[in-house]
Amino acid sequence: MTALKADDIGEERILQDVRGRIAAREGDLVALTQELIRIPTVNPPGAFYQPCAELIGERLRKRGFQISYVRGEGAPGDSDAHPRINVIARREGKRPGPTVHFNSHIDVVEAGQGWSVDPFGGIVRDGRVYGRGACDMKGGLAASIIAAETLIEAEPDLPGALEISGTVDEESGGFGGVAYLAERGWFSKPRVDHVIIPEPLNVDRVCIGHRGVWWAEIETRGRIAHGSMPFLGDSAIRHMGAALERLERDLFPALKRKTTSMPVVPEGARESTLNINSLHGGQAEPQGGSLPSPVVADSCRMIIDRRFLIEENIDEVKNEVREVLDGLARDRAGFSYELRDLFQVIPSMTDREAPVAQAAARAIRRVLRREPQFICSPGSYDQKHIDRIGKLRDCIAYGPGILDLAHQPDEYVEIDAMLRSAEVMALAARELLRGR
Numbered sequence: 335m336t337a338l339k340a341d342d343i344g345e346e347r348i349l350q351d352v353r354g355r356i357a358a359r360e361g362d363l364v365a366l367t368q369e370l371i372r373i374p375t376v377n378p379p380g381a382f383y384q385p386c387a388e389l390i391g392e393r394l395r396k397r398g399f400q401i402s403y404v405r406g407e408g409a410p411g412d413s414d415a416h417p418r419i420n421v422i423a424r425r426e427g428k429r430p431g432p433t434v435h436f437n438s439h440i441d442v443v444e445a446g447q448g449w450s451v452d453p454f455g456g457i458v459r460d461g462r463v464y465g466r467g468a469c470d471m472k473g474g475l476a477a478s479i480i481a482a483e484t485l486i487e488a489e490p491d492l493p494g495a496l497e498i499s500g501t502v503d504e505e506s507g508g509f510g511g512v513a514y515l516a517e518r519g520w521f522s523k524p525r526v527d528h529v530i531i532p533e534p535l536n537v538d539r540v541c542i543g544h545r546g547v548w549w550a551e552i553e554t555r556g557r558i559a560h561g562s563m564p565f566l567g568d569s570a571i572r573h574m575g576a577a578l579e580r581l582e583r584d585l586f587p588a589l590k591r592k593t594t595s596m597p598v599v600p601e602g603a604r605e606s607t608l609n610i611n612s613l614h615g616g617q618a619e620p621q622g623g624s625l626p627s628p629v630v631a632d633s634c635r636m637i638i639d640r641r642f643l644i645e646e647n648i649d650e651v652k653n654e655v656r657e658v659l660d661g662l663a664r665d666r667a668g669f670s671y672e673l674r675d676l677f678q679v680i681p682s683m684t685d686r687e688a689p690v691a692q693a694a695a696r697a698i699r700r701v702l703r704r705e706p707q708f709i710c711s712p713g714s715y716d717q718k719h720i721d722r723i724g725k726l727r728d729c730i731a732y733g734p735g736i737l738d739l740a741h742q743p744d745e746y747v748e749i750d751a752m753l754r755s756a757e758v759m760a761l762a763a764r765e766l767l768r769g770r
């Protein structure tokens with residue numbers, strides 16, 4: 335009993351020390367978040383990656399990190415105008431030991447309409463920092479940098495190594511970023527042991543994985559004819575209408591019946607889902623108010639976005655759609671189709687008993703004095719590449735910010751959440767580096 339008590343006192347002392355040091359850096363944390371937001375790293379096209387990578391790299395160089403800039407050469411979108419520049423910072427401890435890596439993407443989606451503040455101004459109001467990328471995920475990146483710097487200052491004799499990366503293109507699949515680096519060994523043992531991705535998933539939740547994704551294009555074919563005599567042609571749009579009806583009748587109800595043991599949030603995403611991202615049939619409407627020409631559509635294309643569960647197999651996911659379309663090809667005169675794969679991601683889930691998940695959970699209990707929630711994300715993020723390419727399973731997403739605000743106008747991150755999450759990240763990294 336006495337020993338346990340001493341442990342508790344020790345843990346409380348460490349927490350208070352870390353908390354005090356992070357609180358003293360609040361101004362620095364906010365300023366860093368603002369600086370990051372003010373570099374409009376909008377993707378596409380992937381603008382200003384280099385100055386953003388250098389902001390991170392040159393700051394950490396001054397704190398004893400070795401800095402590598404790695405260009406995702408030849409990756410989609412990489413060009414001399416928009417080079418895919420990633421930054422990886424590594425600081426060796428005093429003795430050998432494991433490596434804890436914080437990975438954040440530096441790209442943001444376009445600002446879009448509806449903002450009441452400058453999306454790239456980084457303004458602070460009511461305890462929040464506003465801007466595109468504030469929550470997804472420059473606030474998390476800044477919090478992880480502050481966490482690592484605090485830990486180094488508080489415990490200069492830590493074993494192992496700390497790494498911080500700022501990587502590109504997460505919003506467009508991560509091919510020039512984490513995937514590129516993972517293919518070259520940056521996210522594998524023995525270089526790295528534990529990865530925390532500070533995506534905005536709320537300060538009391540540990541995200542252990544995500545659902546899978548399959549994007550595909552379905553095209554139906556027809557025969558062009560004059561619009562006044564449609565019986566001389568064959569409408570690709572009507573064929574697509576039939577395909578939609580079949581999806582409604584057969585596939586949507588079947589997907590609703592498939593549920594998962596993954597703790598996906600929100601709960602609606604614990605089923606398989608299908609979204610129709612877009613639909614284009616016939617001639618494009620001309621600009622300037624003129625009318626489209628009267629012809630029967632000879633082509634209609636639809637992009638589908640299927641999100642699937644860890645219990646499902648990607649081939650089975652594709653076959654379900656193919657079966658619906660093959661059924662129509664048998665039943666409906668003139669129906670023919672093509673199905674093209676556009677993009678796919680296999681679901682990924684770390685064991686909740688994995689060291690990084692448990693270290694984060696314990697840190698959340700200590701910092702917030704409540705039970706952490708283990709969740710999975712409805713959409714995917716760079717964990718897929720660390721898992722599939724890097725073969726590193728000890729990876730979670732944990733960071734400040736509210737997921738629902740990502741990609742919205744007036745996106746913000748709460749300063750308090752950044753501070754709390756920095757405490758959690760520092761304590762979790764400490765435990766992973768030196769043991770409990």
Ligand SMILES: [Zn+2]
Nearest residue numbers: 470471504533
């Ligand atoms: Zn993100």
